[in-house]
Amino acid sequence: xxxxxxxxxxxxxxxxxxxxxxxxxxxxxxxxxxxxxxxxxxxxxxxxxxxxxxxxxxxxxxxxxxxxxxxxxxxxxxxxxxxxxxxxxxxxxxxxxxxxxxxxxxxxxxxxxxxxxxxxxxxxxxxxxxxxxxxxxxxxxxxxxxxxxxxxxxxxxxxxxxxxxxxxxxxxxxxxxxxxxxxxxxxxxxxxxxxxxxxxxxxxxxxxxxxxxxxxxxxxxxxxxxxxxxxxxxxxxxxxxxxxxxxxxxxxxxxxxxxxxxxxxxxxxxxxxxxxxxxxxxxxxxxxxxxxxxxxxxxxxxxxxxxxxxxxxxxxxxxxxxxxxxxxx
Numbered sequence: 001x002x003x004x005x006x007x008x009x010x011x012x013x014x015x016x017x018x019x020x021x022x023x024x025x026x027x028x029x030x031x032x033x034x035x036x037x038x039x040x041x042x043x044x045x046x047x048x049x050x051x052x053x054x055x056x057x058x059x060x061x062x063x064x065x066x067x068x069x070x071x072x073x074x075x076x077x078x079x080x081x082x083x084x085x086x087x088x089x090x091x092x093x094x095x096x097x098x099x100x101x102x103x104x105x106x107x108x109x110x111x112x113x114x115x116x117x118x119x120x121x122x123x124x125x126x127x128x129x130x131x132x133x134x135x136x137x138x139x140x141x142x143x144x145x146x147x148x149x150x151x152x153x154x155x156x157x158x159x160x161x162x163x164x165x166x167x168x169x170x171x172x173x174x175x176x177x178x179x180x181x182x183x184x185x186x187x188x189x190x191x192x193x194x195x196x197x198x199x200x201x202x203x204x205x206x207x208x209x210x211x212x213x214x215x216x217x218x219x220x221x222x223x224x225x226x227x228x229x230x231x232x233x234x235x236x237x238x239x240x241x242x243x244x245x246x247x248x249x250x251x252x253x254x255x256x257x258x259x260x261x262x263x264x265x266x267x268x269x270x271x272x273x274x275x276x277x278x279x280x281x282x283x284x285x286x287x288x289x290x291x292x293x294x295x296x297x298x299x300x301x302x303x304x305x306x307x308x309x310x311x312x313x314x315x316x317x318x319x320x321x322x323x324x325x326x327x328x329x
Contacts, residue, residue, distance in 0.1 A: 017215050020208045027204030028231045031068040034197025035235035038064040041190030048184055066262040067195070068232035071202035073267050074274065076224070081210055082277045084224035086140070089267055090287050091229025093128070093260045096236055097294040098320025101256055104240045105313025112253055112307045119162070120257050121299050123155055127264040128295045132288045138279045145272030152265035205231060218328075221280050225287055226327050253308075260295070290323060 046060040069092050076084040104110060130151075134144045205228065213223040236259050243255065271277060297319075301312045308316075 017212070020211045020215065023204045024208035024212065024227075024231075027201045027206075027208060028234070030197045030201025031071075031205060031232060032201075032234045032238070034194045034199075034201055035064060035068055036194070036238070037190045037197065038067060038194030039235060039239060041187040041194060045184060045187040045191070048187070063258075063262055063266070064194070064235070066259050066266060067198050068202065068235060069263050070267045070270065071198045072206055072228060072232055073271050075202050075206045077271050077275045077277060079206060079210070081206065081220050081224075083219065083221035083280050083283075084206065084209060084228055085271060086135075086268075086277050086279055086283060087221045087224030087287070088228050088232060089263045090283065090291050091225030092233045092236075093263055094225075094287075094291050094294050094323060095229055095233040095320065096256045096260055096263075097298050098316045098323065099230070100233065100237045100240050101253070101298065101308060102313045102315075102317030102320060103237065104243075105308035106310055106317065107241060107245060109310065110253055110308040112302045117299070117302055120254070121302075123158075124257050124260050125295055125299065127151070127261050128292055131264050131268065132284075132292060135279045135284055135288060138281065138284070140268060140272040140277040140279065142273050142276065145269050145274075147269075148265045149269030149273065152262070152269055155261055155265060219280075221283065221287075222327050226324055294319070 042060050042064045069088055073085040073088050076082070076088065101110070127148075130148070134140060134147075209223050209228050210220060212218075212227075213220050236255060239255050268277075294316075298316070301315070302308060305312055
């Protein structure tokens with residue numbers, strides 16, 4: 001009681017909001033560290049079998065770093081929050097290009113091989129265009145998901161063929177392979193711990209995100225495409241920044257390309273086959289076209305400049321920040 005006013009409802013409201021924020025951060029941390037363990041264990045395990053760095057970036061690391069999106073979107077779909085499920089993927093793909101490659105290019109220029117531009121980029125562009133076309137009827141159903149998943153298998157088959165063709169121009173340290181072979185049990189343990197962390201983190205993140213959306217009067221689509229997408233993209237951000245910092249540019253660009261492909265073919269392939277997703281009209285009219293602009297814009301910048309320098313990184317990052325600001329304006 002203060003000046004004759006009963007503030008107890010406000011106190012309860014604030015406590016509930018604080019608890020939601022706390023649970024959201026806890027879920028975010030579990031997603032991040034769960035993905036870190038999964039990326040570390042799976043990439044080392046792949047290396048122990050002699051898989052090349054570019055292929056690790058496009059498949060193993062991309063699969064592992066897409067697991068937060070998978071867990072969150074699948075759980076959101078089961079909870080009836082289709083806007084979070086779909087918005088998370090679209091927002092994550094935009095963040096991968098605008099935020100992650102933008103920051104990575106600002107840290108150190110990223111050179112992109114013509115082979116990558118000619119072979120891998122078309123898969124990313126094709127996946128983005130196909131998702132937009134499939135979503136035009138405002139629903140992703142079982143057959144849509146099945147088509148996307150079949151295309152994932154095609155992409156994985158392509159990566160397997162590419163891995164063999166790269167044997168002649170890619171060298172892996174034999175001593176490092178021998179070292180990783182001796183630690184396969186450790187790496188397998190990391191993978192299990194990572195998956196558990198991802199599952200618990202997704203549970204906390206989805207529940208708190210829905211509650212926060214109601215508290216602040218925001219749509220679940222806005223929450224999913226911004227805050228949730230940014231949170232699930234943290235593993236890609238960490239992986240790409242570290243790869244760029246170490247000069248492993250193949251993994252940096254390969255991680256983003258592979259992750260965007262996996263987000264569409266894998267996550268939006270599996271989710272609709274389990275539970276159909278209803279698509280918000282604004283996603284068709286606004287966010288999906290923006291995702292296409294970022295995707296084609298990336299290819300244009302890379303093709304024109306033979307990579308991404310700091311000016312291009314600044315352009316991508318600035319575009320992403322404007323996109324986020326527009327969501328809340």
